[in-house]
Amino acid sequence: MTEATQTWAVPQDDAPNPYVIVTADHQIHIHFWRHARIGALTVDGDCVLGHEASGVVLKLGHGLEDLQPDAFVPESTLNRDRVAVEPGVPCGHCHCFRCVDGHYNLYPDVAFAGVYPSHGTIQRYKVHRANHVHKLPDKVTLEQAALLEPVAVALHALCTAPVQVG
Template sequence: MDILSKKPVNLAVHTSPDHDLRLVECEIPDIGQNDCLVHVRASGICGSDVHFWKHGRIGPMVVTGDYGLGHESAGVVLKVGGSVTRFKPGDRVALECGVPCSKPTCFYCRTGRYNACPDVVFFSTPPYNGVLRRYHAHPEAWIHKLPDHVSFEEGSLVEPLSVALAGIDRSGLRLADPLVICGAGPIGLTSLLAANAAGAEPIVITDLDEGRLAKAKELIPRVRTVLVEKGQDSKTIAARIVEQLGQEAKLVLECTGVESSIHSGIYATRFGGSVFVIGVGKDFQNIPFMHLSANEIDLKFQYRYHDVYPKAISLVAAGMIDLKPLVSHRFKLEEGVEAFKAASTPAARAIKVQILDE
């Protein structure tokens, strides 16, 4: 008996402009000639999923109707379209959920920066439903094979790792660069893992939560930590960061998007250094303009990623980056609502919540 016969109901986790959260039954999708039908076995809950549920928007991306969540997923191919050549039923795969137009007339697709494609279909970004569902049809070109020894959970974590690796690439991090990471959430911790593999030294990571800083030390024992106190002046926090680092930072990876945290990172940066913002924050923010200018500090930003998934999978497969300790909570697909509550409740002390389907 195949999985479609055993589990004929395509469950998914949806929200709406009313900020509700519920399990829904969807149609099992038909596949096109270039698509694969995937049984999604593991999905991580991203902060953006929680944000769309709680707030209904991120910048110009607004929830306007019934809307499916999730874009960190891995699973098993069940069926393939007639033109698919790279996959067969039974293959274990990770899903890259940003599908650009790939038209030769698209400047960004043609030049390899497909993350900027204006016609991208990014699953779980309104108006496109996410992949946090049992069965999902996905284009062959945006599916990546997982080695047998890489678990589905690790495969789903390739997505946040790709965000971190894109940040490492664009930031220009080099061996023995003194580095500060602001924020020890999932992106901050994956950035720590990536920066460690890239050879940054020394490294300081900051957070408001002692538990998350403890997790950072568990992952990378040599990392130095700074516990941020609410209400503390940004320059005071920056001085504590510099004291722990033993010098001003050449590079800051800002993984929170919080204005005060960005300020602390800027003040902790050396003349000619860089502050690289990976986190998502408010639409409009103030910055210490003259401090940046007088110290020739570059302030840079990142939007998603491109051409990173194969690299991320190879690093995990080789054992150079271990993602397994990031998973703090596991729920069945049928418990999807409870999973989101855990991911959004500080008392749950979640790092990465996984939703699994056997």
């Protein structure tokens, strides 16, 4: 695997951006990797893959105080909040009925990590919106947290499908 070709700016203390940086633990989008497409979704340029992720908060954007970053020490994750990453992020500016009703996952222009043109989580650092990361309890490992997104999808399917015995 090669280094990412795009550099992301680290949020500065005075920058008005609600983002956190997390490191990723992930699974590869095999179809994108092998075929540069999944159904009608195609990759038309450079795109970092991956969307199942968890990580450690390294730095907060201006005005964020509900997560705890610390000095970057690669060998240790002590004193830094661990988070699960929610890969789908709506624009955050509109007030469409989907977003207002809490169904932002149905927003037509959702930026989904690892789906072109939104870079994914198979990179050392990921800038992500703070309201789309979730602080982990101490008992949950980063490896377990990386599986929250596919488990949530499976659980939603089971809860909404008319599954019955027989």
